[in-house]
Amino acid sequence: MTMLAVPLSAFLREHLPRERKASPHTCEAYAYSFQLLVRFAAGRLKVRPSQLVVEQLDVPLVLAFLEHVETERGCSARTRNARLAAIHSFFRFLEYRVPSCLEQARQIGAIPTKKTDQALVRHLDRDEIRALLDAPDPRSAAGLRDRAMLHLAFAAGLRVSELVGLRLDQLERGLAPCVHVMGKGRRERVLPLWKETAAAITAWLRARAPDGDPELFLNAAGRAMTRSGFEYILAKHVAIAAERQPSIAGKRVTPHVLRHSCAMHTLQATGDVRKVALWLGHASLQSTEIYLRADPTEKLEALAGMAPPGLRRGKFQVPDTLIAMLKAAGRS
Numbered sequence: 001m002t003m004l005a006v007p008l009s010a011f012l013r014e015h016l017p018r019e020r021k022a023s024p025h026t027c028e029a030y031a032y033s034f035q036l037l038v039r040f041a042a043g044r045l046k047v048r049p050s051q052l053v054v055e056q057l058d059v060p061l062v063l064a065f066l067e068h069v070e071t072e073r074g075c076s077a078r079t080r081n082a083r084l085a086a087i088h089s090f091f092r093f094l095e096y097r098v099p100s101c102l103e104q105a106r107q108i109g110a111i112p113t114k115k116t117d118q119a120l121v122r123h124l125d126r127d128e129i130r131a132l133l134d135a136p137d138p139r140s141a142a143g144l145r146d147r148a149m150l151h152l153a154f155a156a157g158l159r160v161s162e163l164v165g166l167r168l169d170q171l172e173r174g175l176a177p178c179v180h181v182m183g184k185g186r187r188e189r190v191l192p193l194w195k196e197t198a199a200a201i202t203a204w205l206r207a208r209a210p211d212g213d214p215e216l217f218l219n220a221a222g223r224a225m226t227r228s229g230f231e232y233i234l235a236k237h238v239a240i241a242a243e244r245q246p247s248i249a250g251k252r253v254t255p256h257v258l259r260h261s262c263a264m265h266t267l268q269a270t271g272d273v274r275k276v277a278l279w280l281g282h283a284s285l286q287s288t289e290i291y292l293r294a295d296p297t298e299k300l301e302a303l304a305g306m307a308p309p310g311l312r313r314g315k316f317q318v319p320d321t322l323i324a325m326l327k328a329a330g331r332s
Contacts, residue, residue, distance in 0.1 A: 002098050004052040008034060011093050021186060025161045033086035036073075040065045054098060059107050062087060066111075077114040084113060121290055122251060123261040129154060131245035132253075135237035141207040142220070146233050148197075148204035149217055149225070152179070153255060155197040157262030157280050159184065160255035164225045166216045171201070183281035191279065230255060263291050 012031050016022040022030075041061060042049040062084075069075050069083055091105040124132065133150055137143035153163050162181050170180040177198040182188050193201070201216075212222030219225055234255060242249040251257075259280065266276050277288040 002054040002101070004038070004054050004057070005050055007054065007094060007097055008090070010097075011090050015093055023161065023184070023186075024165075029082065030086040030089070033083045034090070036069070036083065037062075037065055037087065040068055054094065054101055055104065057087075057108075058104065059111065062108055062111060077116045081113040081116070084111060087111075120293060121260040121264070122257050123264045124248070124251070124253065124257065126265070128241070128245050128248050128251075129261055129265075131241040131248065132237060134244075135240040138203070141204075144200075144204045144207045145217060146237060148200040149230060149233065150237065150258070151197040151200040152193075153230075153258045154262050155194050156181070156191045157259045157266070159259060160227050160230055163255070164215070164217065164227055164230055167214045168216055169214070171216060173198075173202070177201075181281065185283060187281055187283065189278070189281045227255075234258075260291075263288070267291050 012027065012034070016027050016030060017024075037057075038049045038052060041052055041057060044061065044064065045052070045056060066080050066084060069080050070077070088109055088111075091101070091108045094101050095105045133147065133154070136146035136150065138147060149163065152158065152166075153160075156179060158166075158181065162183055166179065166181070170182075172178050172180070177193045179191050179193065180188060181191060204217075208218065209222055212218050213224040215224035217225040217230075219229055231254070234253065238248060238253045263276050263280055266279055267273060270276070273285060273288050273292055276282075276291060277285050280288065282288050
């Protein structure tokens, strides 16, 4: 028997951050997935979490956990697949460290992911974006910070982890201001800033405390802004923007919706999905095709280029008795 705590600690503390160079967000998400799994397994097996062994995480238990994630926790199939991805990764790690678990790892690795619905992306139109960007009060330091964060999140199409992790040394000011972004998969990209976005960031830098963490955006305590902190700020200003633009009230606006909005506006402005992929830092065009499905412009152009089917005039032969009946029916 192999105690679970030892290889799981090595997986989360050494393999992911050091060997795989996974992002802090990925490490945090995987750790939370195993926190849920360990609690579920300990409760089901009636043992303390520290007493769990690897061999107890068999296929029936993992399947029961995934069912628990969807039914009792009310999570979506996407979340269920994310939890399964963490489990798959851990057992691939075990294949080379615990040879006695090879068959167990093979069986768990064969658990398939669930197919999910490919819904259209949610995004904000131009009037809604303008109302949101104008919501923060520029007369306070917090308002200047919030305005700069919203401008940069939308204009650069940043993921929330990219936004809150942006450091001062990743910002270039001058004649051509831009930001260096280290994105998903450790892919770096350089994004130029709109004049309005650069002006909003400059105004925040004047009000920003000189000390504190090296990140660009700080909270009231001078520490780096967190994901939950930005989500709270966004929700607050969405409520303010809804007073000016009521259509926002009917939408669920998350940090990723700002990224989707940037992608949709870029696609409509350029008509080139490759430029959208470069701007967002996608590894392949397959990830960007979701915006083509949501944008009706391409479909309208295709429809306009198609000639309507021509129908040749033909003759329809009917019995004389039928014609007589129809004529009689028309006169009655």
